Amino acid sequence: MVRIGIIGIGFMGMTHYEAARKVNGAEVTAISTRNPAKLAGDWTSIQGNFGPRGGQVDLSSVKTYSDYHDLLADPDIDLVDICLPLDQHERVTLESIAAGKATLVEKAIALDVAAADRMVQAAQDAGQLLMVAHVLPFFPEFAFAADAIMSGKYGKLRAAHFRRMISPPDWSDDMADISKTGGPGIDLHIHDTHFIGWVCGTPRGVSSRGIMEGGYAQYLDTQYLFDDPELTVSCTSGGISAAGMPFAHGFEIYLERATLLYDFATLGSEPTLNRPLTVVHDDGSVEEPTLEGDDEWCAAFTAELQVAVDAVQSGDEPRLLSGALARDALKLCYHEAASIESGRPVSMNGD
Numbered sequence: 001m002v003r004i005g006i007i008g009i010g011f012m013g014m015t016h017y018e019a020a021r022k023v024n025g026a027e028v029t030a031i032s033t034r035n036p037a038k039l040a041g042d043w044t045s046i047q048g049n050f051g052p053r054g055g056q057v058d059l060s061s062v063k064t065y066s067d068y069h070d071l072l073a074d075p076d077i078d079l080v081d082i083c084l085p086l087d088q089h090e091r092v093t094l095e096s097i098a099a100g101k102a103t104l105v106e107k108a109i110a111l112d113v114a115a116a117d118r119m120v121q122a123a124q125d126a127g128q129l130l131m132v133a134h135v136l137p138f139f140p141e142f143a144f145a146a147d148a149i150m151s152g153k154y155g156k157l158r159a160a161h162f163r164r165m166i167s168p169p170d171w172s173d174d175m176a177d178i179s180k181t182g183g184p185g186i187d188l189h190i191h192d193t194h195f196i197g198w199v200c201g202t203p204r205g206v207s208s209r210g211i212m213e214g215g216y217a218q219y220l221d222t223q224y225l226f227d228d229p230e231l232t233v234s235c236t237s238g239g240i241s242a243a244g245m246p247f248a249h250g251f252e253i254y255l256e257r258a259t260l261l262y263d264f265a266t267l268g269s270e271p272t273l274n275r276p277l278t279v280v281h282d283d284g285s286v287e288e289p290t291l292e293g294d295d296e297w298c299a300a301f302t303a304e305l306q307v308a309v310d311a312v313q314s315g316d317e318p319r320l321l322s323g324a325l326a327r328d329a330l331k332l333c334y335h336e337a338a339s340i341e342s343g344r345p346v347s348m349n350g351d
Contacts, residue, residue, distance in 0.1 A: 002309045005030040005077040007068045007092060009038045011048035012106050013083035016133075017057075019301035026079070026309040030063035032071040039064045049166060049246050050266065051297040068092065072099040079104060079312050081133075081305075086187060087180040090115040093130070097122050102129040102312045104305075108190045109326040111182055113334060116327035129317060131308050132326035136191040137198060138300040138307075140291035141262045141277045145253055148260060149199045154279075155256025157200070159232040162192050164249040167241045178214050184239030185210070185217025186333045192235045193336075194329035196224060198320065200233060202328055205347040208339035211240065217337045225345060244268055250275070257282045 004026055006013050013033070020028045033039060038046075039059075046054030065071045072080065072095060080096040082089065082105040090110045096103040103123070109132045110116040123130035136142050149157050166188055169181075181187040196203075203224040210220030219238030226233070241248065248265035263275035279287045293299050304321070311318050319325060331348070339346040 002026040002312050003029040003076055003078045004081050004305075004309075005032070005063075005071045005074065005079070006081045006083060007032045007071060008082065008084035008088075009033040009035065009043065009046070010083065010085075011046050011051075011054075014043055014046050014054050015048070015051065015298050015301055016081055016083055016106075016305065019298040019305055022296075022299075022302045023305045023309055025313065026305070028062060030065060030071050030074060030077055031059070032065040032068040034066055036066070039066060049169065069095070072096055072101065078102060079308065081308075082106060085180045086111050086182060090119055093119050094122055097126050097128045097130065100126075100128065102131075104131045104133055104308045104321070107132055107134045107194070107326065108182065108186055108330055108333075109323060110330065111180075111186070113327065113331050116323070116330050120323040120327055123323060129311055129315070130323040131311060131318065131321035132323055133301075133304055133308070134191065134194045134321065134326060134329070135300050135304045136195050137320055138303040140293045140300075141264075142195060142251075144277060144289065144291060145251060145260055145262075146195070146199050148255065148258070149253070154258035157231065157253070157255055159254040160196075160200075160234075161252045162196070162235040162237075162249075163251070164188060164192055164235070164237040165241045165245070165247070166239050167243045167246045168239050178216050182333070183213065183216035183218055184237065185220055185337055186330070188239060189217070189220065189235070189237035189336075190329050190333055192237055193332035194326065196233060196235070197325060197329050197332065200224070200226065200231070202348060203233070203332075204349070205345050206332065206336050206339050207345040208336040210238070210336075210340040212337065212340055215337075217333070217340060220336055220340060222336050222339070 041057040041059045043054030080101040080103050093105050205225040208222040211218045219240045221236045224233040250263035253260040259280040261278040335346045
């Protein structure tokens with residue numbers, strides 16, 4: 001049994017706690033938060049941009065620590081799950097690695113690339129697992145798309161467009177502070193750069209237009225430049241939607257023998273599936289494939305945590321959660337911001 005200790009009980013910490021209930025071979029045995037009410041099980045103040053609001057939680061069988069250092073020192077914790085604001089990721093992750101713990105940290109890996117480099121290097125030097133919780137590939141629609149692209153079942157990828165939008169994130173002070181999150185161009189958009197890096201590899205450069213605020217991208221539209229001159233991959237992402245659309249994402253993916261479509265949004269307070277995952281075949285037929293997984297709001301996070309737990313048990317780093325892949329996704333975000341500011345394409349090699 002892998003014993004999980006969660007540091008940080010905000011919306012994502014609550015999500016991981018709920019998701020862990022269905023993970024095989026693991027359980028949450030400790031949490032840490034500075035908030036006395038949350039330590040007592042009152043999570044009613046927690047609210048995110050999807051899923052339910054927090055409620056009353058029975059923590060009678062869970063160790064509770066007001067100081068996360070006590071959780072790191074607990075010999076009965078096998079996997080430390082860090083769900084703190086982005087600006088705290090490096091410090092606490094390095095402390096967790098130094099404490100000899102396998103570590104899972106929420107995306108993005110860090111606020112800047114130099115910090116991400118230090119985290120990846122520390123894990124390598126210590127021989128410890130460092131995993132970064134990028135959940136997007138575990139959503140059924142994106143898992144289907146990744147398999148379709150990487151397996152070649154519908155032929156070669158020709159073009160893809162991804163979209164991810166939110167309204168300004170005002171559901172917590174931490175999320176609204178771009179100095180702590182890097183703004184939507186990092187905290188939100190990194191879902192896309194990670195997924196694109198996973199299924200397409202790292203591009204040789206980017207060409208972006210967008211809106212910069214406080215040194216960070218608030219909105220961007222990017223073309224990813226690959227060695228294959230015919231491969232056309234783009235993404236639109238940002239935090240400028242009106243409040244009535246707090247979240248939206250989707251894709252159009254063009255393969256040699258099929259086109260994949262998906263479009264979801266929250267409109268008002270209602271989840272709205274504008275276009276379920278659809279496969280348009282080159283013979284003219286249209287299919288809505290049956291997707292694996294259940295409908296629980298945190299199911300993708302359960303699948304993500306299962307991979308992390310399996311890695312702790314095997315000792316093998318899963319590439320989908322690897323620190324190096326997460327760091328490269330962060331690099332892409334910063335290169336996109338540099339392209340916006342310069343008005344020119346930016347090479348990933350700096351030339």
